[in-house]
Amino acid sequence: GMARKPIVGGNWKCNPATASSLDELVSNFDGCAQYLDKCDVYVCPSNLHVALVKDSFKPGIKVAPQNCNFTGCGAYTGEMSVDQIKDMGMSTVLIGHSERRGEFGLPTPKESNELMATKLQYILDQGLSCVFCIGEPLPIREKGVDAVLAECANQLEDIVPILKSLEDKSRVVIAYEPVWAIGTGVAATPEQAQETHKGIRDWIAKNVDQTTADEIRIQYGGSANAKNAPELSAFPDIDGFLVGGASLKPEIADIVAAIS
Ligand code: PEP
Numbered sequence: 001g002m003a004r005k006p007i008v009g010g011n012w013k014c015n016p017a018t019a020s021s022l023d024e025l026v027s028n029f030d031g032c033a034q035y036l037d038k039c040d041v042y043v044c045p046s047n048l049h050v051a052l053v054k055d056s057f058k059p060g061i062k063v064a065p066q067n068c069n070f071t072g073c074g075a076y077t078g079e080m081s082v083d084q085i086k087d088m089g090m091s092t093v094l095i096g097h098s099e100r101r102g103e104f105g106l107p108t109p110k111e112s113n114e115l116m117a118t119k120l121q122y123i124l125d126q127g128l129s130c131v132f133c134i135g136e137p138l139p140i141r142e143k144g145v146d147a148v149l150a151e152c153a154n155q156l157e158d159i160v161p162i163l164k165s166l167e168d169k170s171r172v173v174i175a176y177e178p179v180w181a182i183g184t185g186v187a188a189t190p191e192q193a194q195e196t197h198k199g200i201r202d203w204i205a206k207n208v209d210q211t212t213a214d215e216i217r218i219q220y221g222g223s224a225n226a227k228n229a230p231e232l233s234a235f236p237d238i239d240g241f242l243v244g245g246a247s248l249k250p251e252i253a254d255i256v257a258a259i260s
Contacts, residue, residue, distance in 0.1 A: 004217050006233075006259040007040040007173055007240040008032070009131060010247025011066065011094065011221075014046050022049060026056045031253030033058035035260035039240065042131070043247070044094050047080060054090060064092040064131065067100060070118045082126040092129040095119050096155075098179045101133075117158035120172070124162065129171040131242070132159070133221070134200075138180035145192075149199040152176070156203070163208045169215035175242040176200060181222025183244060190231045190238075193220045197237035226254035233259040 016025060022045075032041045042062040045053050054063040069079035085093055095116060102110035116132070123130045134155040136148045156174075166172060176197060181187050188196070197218045205213035220232055221242030232238050240259055246252060 004215065004239050005040055005170070006038065007042070007217050007219060008252075008256045008259065009041070009064065009094070009175070009219065009240075009242045010043045010252055011097070011242060011244045012043065012045050012049075012247060013066070013099070013244060015248060016049075019049065019052060022053050022056075025248060026053055028248070028250045028252055029057055029061055031250065032061060032256040035256050036060040038260035039256050041256060042092060050090075051088065054088060062092055063090055064094050065090065066094050066097065068093045068095065068119065068123065070115060070122055072122075082123055082128055086126060086128060090128075092131065093123055094131045094133065094175075095123070096133040098133065098135055098177060098182060113155055113158050116155075117162065120159055121162055124166065124171060129173070131173045131175050131219070133175040133177055133242070135175075135177040135179050135182075135222070141178060141180055145195055145199065148178075148196055149203065152196070152200050153203050153207075156200070157207075160207055163204070163212050163216070166212070169212050170217065173217045173219060173239075174200065175219045175221050177221035177242060179222075183223070185223050187223040187225075187228050187232075188220070190228075190235055193232055194235035194237055197235070197239075201237055224255060226251035226258070229255040229258035 042064045044064050044066045050065055068082050069076045073081045073083055100111050134152055136151040140147050140151050178188055201213050217239040219240045219242045220238050224241040224243050225246040
């Protein structure tokens with residue numbers, strides 16, 4: 001396949017509790033800057049904190065909000081538009097995290113596959129890049145890899161035409177995040193992750209096209225840390241990580257180092 005530049009993202013979720021902790025969290029990323037020629041790095045602060053930290057990171061480390069709405073400014077209380085994100089100098093956004101899709105049963109809006117496709121089209125039309133999260137809950141993983149890949153296909157089906165017409169395939173990054181691995185301390189094994197990433201890539205080759213399959217980056221997310229990152233990084237279809245808990249700690253730099 002073609003050379004894909006690795007990409008590592010930090011998802012701070014709804015953290016930290018105090019804005020006074022932001023300086024420390026930002027400085028944890030300082031050690032990532034030396035790897036930027038080998039690995040793209042982005043950070044997703046909470047919506048409230050984005051404006052406070054967006055100019056604080058070392059140059060080249062991107063700030064990407066954790067969500068955006070599906071259409072633009074207007075009567076969308078509690079939402080953010082791409083126009084606003086762009087205006088503030090940011091060029092990428094994360095969508096479809098399982099905590100927003102409602103996979104955890106949290107009191108957040110349920111975001112459907114159809115809505116995700118609408119959001120992705122909107123984001124790309126506005127000229128931004130996007131990290132698109134997918135992944136299966138535990139009952140599906142327990143049925144085996146075929147069921148997992150069927151669920152991933154289900155979550156990707158609506159964006160097939162979007163990926164087909166996308167010229168620069170680096171503008172969409174897929175984050176494969178098995179729901180059972182997120183925040184649990186139980187990461188997928190490297191073999192499981194590779195098998196799933198390869199399956200997703202093969203599905204894209206078949207349903208989108210070979211170029212997209214070769215060029216699109218697939219990050220692994222779910223209890224990735226400095227300890228498991230080197231082994232996961234060694235597999236050819238794992239193009240980086242989306243990191244939650246460990247992105248609040250200095251070890252984020254070790255994770256970036258592992259794949260650089
Ligand atoms: C995430 O929030 O996307 C994530 C993968 O979290 P964690 O690394 O804490 O499992």
